[in-house]
Amino acid sequence: MKTNTALYIPVERAYRSRLNEVDWENLEMGVYTTDHMLVCDFANGEWSEPKIMPYGPMGFSPTTLAFHYGQTIFEGMKAFRTEDDQIHIFRPERHHQRWTRSAERMCMPVIAKEIFCEGLRRLVEVDRKWVPGLAGSALYLRPFQIATDTKLRVRVSDNYRFAVVCSPAGAYFQAPVRLKVEREYARAVKGGTGAAKCGGNYGGALYPTQQAKEEGFDQVLWTDGATHRYVEEAGMMNVFFVQSGKLVTPPLTGSILDGITRDSLLTLALAGGMVVEERPVSVDELKAGLGSGEISEAFGSGTAAVVSQIGSISIYGIEYTLPTTGKGSVAMRLKQQLDDIRYGRAVDPYGWNRYI
Numbered sequence: 001m002k003t004n005t006a007l008y009i010p011v012e013r014a015y016r017s018r019l020n021e022v023d024w025e026n027l028e029m030g031v032y033t034t035d036h037m038l039v040c041d042f043a044n045g046e047w048s049e050p051k052i053m054p055y056g057p058m059g060f061s062p063t064t065l066a067f068h069y070g071q072t073i074f075e076g077m078k079a080f081r082t083e084d085d086q087i088h089i090f091r092p093e094r095h096h097q098r099w100t101r102s103a104e105r106m107c108m109p110v111i112a113k114e115i116f117c118e119g120l121r122r123l124v125e126v127d128r129k130w131v132p133g134l135a136g137s138a139l140y141l142r143p144f145q146i147a148t149d150t151k152l153r154v155r156v157s158d159n160y161r162f163a164v165v166c167s168p169a170g171a172y173f174q175a176p177v178r179l180k181v182e183r184e185y186a187r188a189v190k191g192g193t194g195a196a197k198c199g200g201n202y203g204g205a206l207y208p209t210q211q212a213k214e215e216g217f218d219q220v221l222w223t224d225g226a227t228h229r230y231v232e233e234a235g236m237m238n239v240f241f242v243q244s245g246k247l248v249t250p251p252l253t254g255s256i257l258d259g260i261t262r263d264s265l266l267t268l269a270l271a272g273g274m275v276v277e278e279r280p281v282s283v284d285e286l287k288a289g290l291g292s293g294e295i296s297e298a299f300g301s302g303t304a305a306v307v308s309q310i311g312s313i314s315i316y317g318i319e320y321t322l323p324t325t326g327k328g329s330v331a332m333r334l335k336q337q338l339d340d341i342r343y344g345r346a347v348d349p350y351g352w353n354r355y356i
């Protein structure tokens with residue numbers, strides 16, 4: 001893609017819309033996909049013209065590198081319909097910043113911010129009828145990039161596909177989640193790919209998560225891979241604790257994903273005058289705090305999960321239950337503030353909503 005030409009994105013319209021197949025009251029993320037997708041390929045050292053086309057299967061050779069060595073990255077983003085029926089994408093530039101870091105960590109060419117943001121904007125515009133209007137729902141946007149060379153040698157690919165698909169989604173978790181502190185397996189280690197949004201991080205988490213599910217938990221509370229003494233993330237969410245009225249979350253040390261929802265909540269908490277601490281939280285401290293009641297709330301944050309209350313945490317076989325917190329809780333207050341901005345009920349002082 002030449003950078004000195006205006007960005008034109010051709011649209012091939014779907015012959016028939018699948019909108020009427022959607023059960024809008026039961027929107028499970030990823031079950032329905034919208035009518036169109038965006039595709040842009042990288043070959044001979046440059047990006048091709050991005051195209052919007054009908055959603056459908058992509059044909060790839062069995063030797064496509066992404067199938068074998070995990071050179072894949074993705075983002076999780078959302079488009080919202082405000083109460084006055086406008087549509088915006090939440091913080092696309094911030095997502096592109098993280099995308100850039102993920103791509104660099106995985107030795108992939110970075111698609112320009114202009115193509116990324118304009119491609120998403122145009123795609124959401126084309127599929128605007130798919131942006132749900134129900135409370136708590138949004139259009140989930142999934143940009144992804146895969147290595148498409150077809151030689152089986154382990155090497156950095158020369159060719160890539162960047163694509164975006166969209167899925168109308170409701171709440172990811174309906175009830176407070178039950179977590180188990182993980183002390184055997186690791187999601188990420190220092191120097192690894194934990195801060196990148198690459199497929200392998202999620203594939204490697206499946207086995208321990210599956211084990212936790214078999215024991216009756218919803219997700220794993222990950223600890224650092226070296227010592228298992230410090231808390232890192234909760235399943236596929238960043239984790240927060242309310243400790244003696246302060247908002248505490250583990251710092252971004254390289255093995256934790258730099259969540260855009262995490263950043264938004266920290267911004268809102270600080271603006272609201274809360275004391276915020278980004279610092280290591282040890283399992284011992286967690287145990288003591290849950291036992292004494294000093295830790296009064298725990299919650300996870302993520303694009304898909306938004307703000308999800310943590311109902312209990314099992315630490316080496318002892319389950320600590322957190323009280324079910326209502327509207328007055330820190331978690332629900334922050335969620336409400338974030339939702340008010342995203343659904344257009346409050347001013348957006350940060351310029352997070354990028355209207356299409």
Ligand code: COI
Pocket residue numbers: 075076077202236302303304305
């Ligand atoms: C997200 O919150 O968007 C995620 O990427 C988590 C998950 C659904 C993979």
